[in-house]
Amino acid sequence: MTEANSHVFIVDDDPAIRESLGSLLRSVGHCVLPFESTEAFLEGEHPDLPSCLVLDVRLRGRSGLDLQRELARRGIEVPVVFITGHGDVAMSVTAMKAGAIEFLTKPFRDQELLDAVCRGIEIDRERRRHAADFAELAARFEALTAREREVMQLVTSGLLNKQVAAQLGLSEMTVKVHRANAMRKMEAASLPELVRLADRLKSPGFKA
Amino acid sequence: MPTRKSHLPVDDHLLLSTLPPHREHVRLAVAVLVTLVIGLLFATPFARISVPGSEPFLPAYGAAMLINELLTAVLLLAFYWTEPSRSLLWLAGGYLFSGLLIVPWLLSFPGVFDPEGLLGGGLQATATFAALRRIGFPLFVLVYALDRERSVERAPNRHETRPAVIVGTVGTVTLAVGALTTLVLSGDQWLPRWMVDSQRTTALWNIVPITAALFCAAALFLVWKGRRRSVLDLWLLVVLVSLLIEILLLAGISSGRFSFGWWAGRLYGLLAASVVLFILLAETTTLYARLARSTSAERHVRETRLATMEALSASIAHEVNQPLASMVTNANAGLRWLDKEEPDLGEVRGALLRIVGEGHRAGGVIESIRAMFRKEPRARVAVDINSLILEVVDHWRNKALIDGIVLRLKLGEALPPVSGDPIQLRQVIANLVTNAADALLAVEGSRRLLEVSSGLDGGGAVLVSVADRGEGVAPVLRDHLFEPFFTTKSDGMGMGLMFCRSVVEAHGGRLWMADNAPCGAIFHFTLPAGPADIRAEPDPKP
Numbered sequence: 001m002t003e004a005n006s007h008v009f010i011v012d013d014d015p016a017i018r019e020s021l022g023s024l025l026r027s028v029g030h031c032v033l034p035f036e037s038t039e040a041f042l043e044g045e046h047p048d049l050p051s052c053l054v055l056d057v058r059l060r061g062r063s064g065l066d067l068q069r070e071l072a073r074r075g076i077e078v079p080v081v082f083i084t085g086h087g088d089v090a091m092s093v094t095a096m097k098a099g100a101i102e103f104l105t106k107p108f109r110d111q112e113l114l115d116a117v118c119r120g121i122e123i124d125r126e127r128r129r130h131a132a133d134f135a136e137l138a139a140r141f142e143a144l145t146a147r148e149r150e151v152m153q154l155v156t157s158g159l160l161n162k163q164v165a166a167q168l169g170l171s172e173m174t175v176k177v178h179r180a181n182a183m184r185k186m187e188a189a190s191l192p193e194l195v196r197l198a199d200r201l202k203s204p205g206f207k208a
Numbered sequence: 209m210p211t212r213k214s215h216l217p218v219d220d221h222l223l224l225s226t227l228p229p230h231r232e233h234v235r236l237a238v239a240v241l242v243t244l245v246i247g248l249l250f251a252t253p254f255a256r257i258s259v260p261g262s263e264p265f266l267p268a269y270g271a272a273m274l275i276n277e278l279l280t281a282v283l284l285l286a287f288y289w290t291e292p293s294r295s296l297l298w299l300a301g302g303y304l305f306s307g308l309l310i311v312p313w314l315l316s317f318p319g320v321f322d323p324e325g326l327l328g329g330g331l332q333a334t335a336t337f338a339a340l341r342r343i344g345f346p347l348f349v350l351v352y353a354l355d356r357e358r359s360v361e362r363a364p365n366r367h368e369t370r371p372a373v374i375v376g377t378v379g380t381v382t383l384a385v386g387a388l389t390t391l392v393l394s395g396d397q398w399l400p401r402w403m404v405d406s407q408r409t410t411a412l413w414n415i416v417p418i419t420a421a422l423f424c425a426a427a428l429f430l431v432w433k434g435r436r437r438s439v440l441d442l443w444l445l446v447v448l449v450s451l452l453i454e455i456l457l458l459a460g461i462s463s464g465r466f467s468f469g470w471w472a473g474r475l476y477g478l479l480a481a482s483v484v485l486f487i488l489l490a491e492t493t494t495l496y497a498r499l500a501r502s503t504s505a506e507r508h509v510r511e512t513r514l515a516t517m518e519a520l521s522a523s524i525a526h527e528v529n530q531p532l533a534s535m536v537t538n539a540n541a542g543l544r545w546l547d548k549e550e551p552d553l554g555e556v557r558g559a560l561l562r563i564v565g566e567g568h569r570a571g572g573v574i575e576s577i578r579a580m581f582r583k584e585p586r587a588r589v590a591v592d593i594n595s596l597i598l599e600v601v602d603h604w605r606n607k608a609l610i611d612g613i614v615l616r617l618k619l620g621e622a623l624p625p626v627s628g629d630p631i632q633l634r635q636v637i638a639n640l641v642t643n644a645a646d647a648l649l650a651v652e653g654s655r656r657l658l659e660v661s662s663g664l665d666g667g668g669a670v671l672v673s674v675a676d677r678g679e680g681v682a683p684v685l686r687d688h689l690f691e692p693f694f695t696t697k698s699d700g701m702g703m704g705l706m707f708c709r710s711v712v713e714a715h716g717g718r719l720w721m722a723d724n725a726p727c728g729a730i731f732h733f734t735l736p737a738g739p740a741d742i743r744a745e746p747d748p749k750p
Contacts, residue, residue, distance in 0.1 A: 017530065019562060020538040023558065024540055106533030108537075110537065
């Protein structure tokens, strides 16, 4: 298994734990980036690749839970796998509620950690793909002219060409031309597909 | 009850019947006695003046006396309940006897409830009751004092028998008073001729005060000479002296019933009995309050100890778990590197080396914890404190760089080595440096200055100081700083400073906190310079 196109971040203040975790993750082919504090991680480089963060809860200075909150605040979306020395129920609930993939108590089984990390990377990969798709779709929509956007919105809301023409004060022929252009630019093969693309655009980020 | 020889257990000294009197007790008793004697001197010139028509005051006096003596008896029985000693029963019995006899004495007194006296007794009945009281009470006190001296080695009395003993005592005394009353009331013709009429006494009566005075004096002497005089005994002395004065006023100076001297003697006895009762009550309450306080303090100590244990076990779990987790992970990683199609022996070797290191680290943690509980340094070797400081600082330099903390070292030159456990001492320095660094994280970058210095204090001990320019420690928190489980950090255990202090003190040194100028806190600790014959270890690694 090779994961060269992904990264695993490790944030732990104990150098021995950092090294052992690094060795374990590298042994299954992960590319590992270790950090000794939350500050070092926040200031460090984060390659734009699917990644997963293995985070110790108890750290000198700011704790792992603080880092999780800080990442959310900065809008950095990275799946987090928590490791902790104490099986603290309250802490794990907080961490899981804040979206952690897994909460492992030291000493943990290596397979559990590796599975959690793989799952984290997959989730991130998926999220990134969705984000990329959405970005592309948004770019296609951006390429439409103002008139084409109007026509597309009305058509996808269920109006006939005639009705669109009446509403916009255009001839039915012109509407047909705009509609054909919109479908071509949006790369939609049919009206139902255009409707579906319009729906996806209405999810966050759509600007009318 | 534990067996006791010459030395009493400490908790024995909590009761008034066993507590040795303090200087203040003695002073107060002497003051009361002096007042009583002054009262006597004032009363003497008027003693022979007759106060006719003062009979109606006698029931009030009797009732007060009855309540007083019964309360004192109850108090003494309560002492017996806690500390069963037979002598206390005699004393309680004496008060009960004297108190209960007041009832027939008062009822049969001619001219109080009835010109002839109630109960149908003869002329001699009232005086007989008075004689029984006067002589009976000092007799009981005498027996108390004698029994007290004899029963130093008391037989163990089990708790279950105490109620029976108390009920038995009260019952016996009550029955005896009842029987005596019946005898006196029914056998007037056999009673000694004390009275000429209802006011004047015969010469025979003089036997009563003299006998009473003799018994009083004997009891006074015995209590005074007692080997283990208690607070109770002290006040008993006051009672006996006041009784003597009362007898003197009633019989020697006054001119018979209802004269001024007679009344003065009565009031005297009542006042003295009240003072003693009030003081006994006050002392009991004070002792009770002290007990309550010490009990709650004890509970607090126990709770603190429990919290310490809890915190310690959590801290131990954390400290041991860390290397354990690292070892497991390393071993797993090593196995995976081995299981590869082309095993990476370099990585396997690295993992194994880390396992060895972590094993030693766990061992060191456990040894250090054990050393902490032994309260004595593990292996005392000559330690160069400066090299320990440098080790700690080297370890922290990276973190300091990240946090923008400026580290300043002022190490004294040619310091004598100290004798101690290098692992523990390094941990002490590391804890103080960590605390200082954490304190600096809360302030702006320009103030982030951490200074570690070493030198000699005035007394030839080595002094190490760790100073920061953080927010300092608020005065309210200062007292709790070294308590276990006390922390101002969200993720702290509150064990660090407690550990530091216990280690430094186990090394014969001292650790304290002071304010740093212009701001922040400074922690100092001293360690006595080690004996010169210990060979210095330049690098005391575990």
